[in-house]
Amino acid sequence: MRGRPRRGHVAGFGPEDGVLEEPAPSSITGLRFCVNARSGGAAELDFTDLGPRALAIEIAQALRRLSEVGGPLGARSTILAYARTVRIFFRYMAVEAPTVSSSGQIVAQYIDGFEAWLEAEGKSRVHAFTQLSKIVVIFREIDANDPNRVSDDLRGRLRYTSARPFERSKPRDAYSPYVARQLRDAARADVAAMLRRLDGCLPETIAAHSDPVVCQRAAVLHEGVRSRGFLPRDDKATRDLYRALYTRGLPTSSLLEDVYSRFYLTVHDLPPLLTLLSLDTGLEIECVKALNADCLSSASAGTVTLHYTKRRAHGLAQKTMRVRDGGPTTPGGLIRAIVTMTERARQFHPSDALFVFYNACGFRDVVRHPGPTLRHWIARHSIVADHGQPLKLLLSRLRKTHKALWYLKTNGHMARFAVGHTTEIAARHYADIPSLRPLHETTIADGLEDAIGLDTQQEPHPDQEHAVPAAHLQTGGNVASAGAQDVWLASCSGFYDSPFYRPGAPCAHPFWGCLECRNAVISERKLPAILSFLDFILSQRTSIHAQDWAAKFGHAHERITRQILPAFSDEVIGSARATLEAHPPMVYLPPEAAQ
Template identity: 45%
Template sequence: MSGKSGVSQPRPGRRASFPEHLPDPGPAAAIAIAARRFDITLAGRTTTLDLTRLPGRASLARSFTQALWQACQVGGPAGTVRTATSLAEAVYRFWRYLDATGSPLQALVEMDVAVIDGFDAWMEESGLHPNHRLHLMGDVVGLLRLADAGEPGRLSEEASRRLFYVSMHPGVPPRPRDAYSDHVAVALKAAARADVAAIMQRFRSAPVKKCKTRIDRLEIDAFAEIDRVGFITCKSFLFRQLYAARDFGGFSNEGLSDRMHGTRHLLLGDLVALFILLSLETGLEIEAIKSLRADCLKNPSSGYVEIEYCKRRARHAEWKRLRVRDGGSGTPGGLLRLAIQWTATARRHLRSEQLFTYFCRGRLTDVVLPMQSTRRIWIRDHGLQGDDGKRLKLCLSRLRKTHKAAWYRKTGGQLRRFAVGHTVEVAANHYADIPALRPTHEATIAEAMMDAVEDALRPTVLTPEAVAVALAAPPAQTGLPEGMATDVPALLSGKQDVWLASCSGFYSSPFAKSGEACPVPFWGCLECRNGVITTRKLPAIMAFLDFVVDQRKVMTKADWQSKFGLAHHRIDTQILPQFSEADLETARSLAAGQPPQIYLPPEAGLA
């Protein structure tokens, strides 16, 4: 179907094939349940789950082992090794609860509502964080649901109904993950770009040596083995020969395997720099970056390209595209093209479509391993510090927040432009409401309040054209604020003139009780909603402006700002610009040529 129709085309895939005879999982399940120990492989990682340390309650332990084994199978809720390990830890926590409370529970058939709710209450009394408690309750209740489905009829009707919900005690809203400051983000980008430049230099300087010495011949043979197989193990005879020859020749062998493979493949440490740059430049989630495919770049045009990525959390809409800049290595598109080039050899050896294939621990792999220690080494080597002056704690999941915070400030907080890759509600709650953006929000609120105050207290300014319209129009169409249009001729004739303006309510001042005279200084008219500024008052305003400017020479900056700062701002930026240059020149002439006609208070005459 054409792309113009608005219907997205399905992602091209490969023909799937299945074995004709699938092994029966029954015998494997029976062995695992009987031993309470079994191996699992999830998302490319393998581990062993061990429930043999559960004390007593053999029948109940068998039911939980069967439920845990089922959770770790294809289609089960444990999609990763980490989730499966968390389920096993929840079982051990449940056993500690049973032992601590002296529960006589021995089998699944004896499970009742009191035991389940008691586990919830026991964790709450022990001071466990509400969210951690809710997580453990969800694991145990989930396993009980699988156990109930695997052994139907064992649980009572009341206990089965209790498994419909996790807990009656809700968790608490989690503290939002904050973004890094601009200073830290700039330092991270600079360090990552330095690493990318080093990787480029490393791949360019792949050794091509002539066979002059024994070490040269051994290195040539070792690199030939790497090119043929993809890697060379430290236990291979050829590598051990090279190692011994270098050691005998006085050469350092520290990191020899990584140095050799680093001229052909990416290393785990290289992924840290690539992930940091991609996340800070594009805002992609780290899990999406890890799962990028070698054909992720789509539709290049006019210096831009689309990145196709998978966001597993977006149920039923996992595959998404993000349009980014494309060009040199300083752009996201150019950086991905370099990564595609660098990983081509490793992908060919592994026959993998994953983009980030690399050499680690003596072999090639396309599964991104945990990077905690690698991140710490990377931060230490680059000497990066946080805002507190201590060594930076790099959390990759904060990089997306950092990109979003910068984009939020760039868009001025416009959520419609800010929400890229998620809904406006998610953008507001998860990416805009973070501590790093609190100063921006507070400044916006303060600015809005100042604007509101200025609008509320700003006097009415009438140019000669507006005065003519107000005198000729009916009271309802004068354009004056409500309350001023009752006696327009008197207001504009000069009968109600005060110091710097015409006053529509000298005895109804916003600064005093109704019926009392206005108590503010004469320049308070510039802050009063009753004030009306016309060309007739411009000479007085000009004279007062000269007086205010002269006061700067005899007053401290703080005192002058406190007394005359706002009045000067009103005159200079809000009142005078509304009149024509001819009106202003006339007012200046009157102010200079007829000073006795301009009323100023005694303090102005003493200047």
């Protein structure tokens, strides 16, 4: 291409632009090598202990090609996960097929057998599928690079990952608001302490020491750190201060950590920073770790645009979002504070990463999984789970926690909740989680109570009535009321839409059929008629044969005595009985006869 590309100008290409360079052959001839991942730093891989050697070299070459630029493996953690699965596969082959020495001797039954072996080893269906897929991807790469190395039988098996039904993994749950509040309070307190600590002064324990030798040697070490960034442990200034403290019986275990923490962020500062950023923005933790120092732009009206990279969004990795901007308690202000706190470290370790920190006599700009520091941070702040036990913090659950808190704030309004996702994705991945299930169950219960109470709201009565749907006690369904269409034992919500007769015609069923009708709504006002009918049923026992009585009135009797009356309190039934004695109900007449 000629010249620098400019907007509005036609790009010109020459013959040399269409010439492709010959791909360099793989340089792997051994089983120990380093892969420079596009994200997460270098991955040291060592397969020298695997055998047979020929098969190990073929798999190592395939894994290297998958990890190169343009390959599907871009993160260091993913490459290491593939390497661990390779070791598991070789352990399986050593037991099930010890005579196989190359990929050309592997057939389909070994792939299926590996899947069955994983499940026999106690792996879950989801875990076994994940590890099986890695082996299938590796052999697909071997076949794509050299088809002569793979048998036709194995090539046919590589067309699919597993013949067994796919099982979805359980959704990652969110932390409760109680745990989220503890995490946020602890992180904000630590951020405020960081801003006060990074002043470039000597630690109080050394600055306040009365021994002139210790103070002099500490000043020399302090000046060396200020001018050179960091000093190795074998540096003269470091050794002299160690010797002075040791001969006087003073502690030296955290000497360098105390000195360097006055200049730079340390690995112990990462847990509160990662936690607070993920909780306040809702970013995936891998996106928070990969933020750049210049990730903010277009500040306006208390908000700012945050640029981040989401590698899992294939083809759309570069994304943006608007976040609050202000002091260190806002996402925008916290990111600016981190840039300020890492400014001195960037002088000695130039990097565009947001997190540049000191660790183990050197600077780092790649954040890996800080497991031990997470546990130390949780223990230092005494953060506990919902039931009082020490919290096991998983940074991957913080995004779900942010989403769950937003769901509670919006009262489950999907149009406001589904930010950055379709409604279906937001509902399936972020709303349908165990921690939000009590809210959903409460909402359903409130809706049912509102539906049951609809009859009492539309039919005026001096006192608040207790309505129970008769037929819905077994079959469920929508409950509605129509006070103008009263029948004897219930309020009919659809007298001209009877399940016992054609639509549009009046109900032609006997009056006690209301007890089985989906349209029936039983309220306190109908209890006197039901009690009168119950007395009539009981009186018929003396004049009808027992079998005939059971065939005619048995089901209605069971319905009243076991389902309808137990739904009302003894006081309500007693009041209905008194009303029945004082004012016997009228005989049954269909509503059309009263019009």
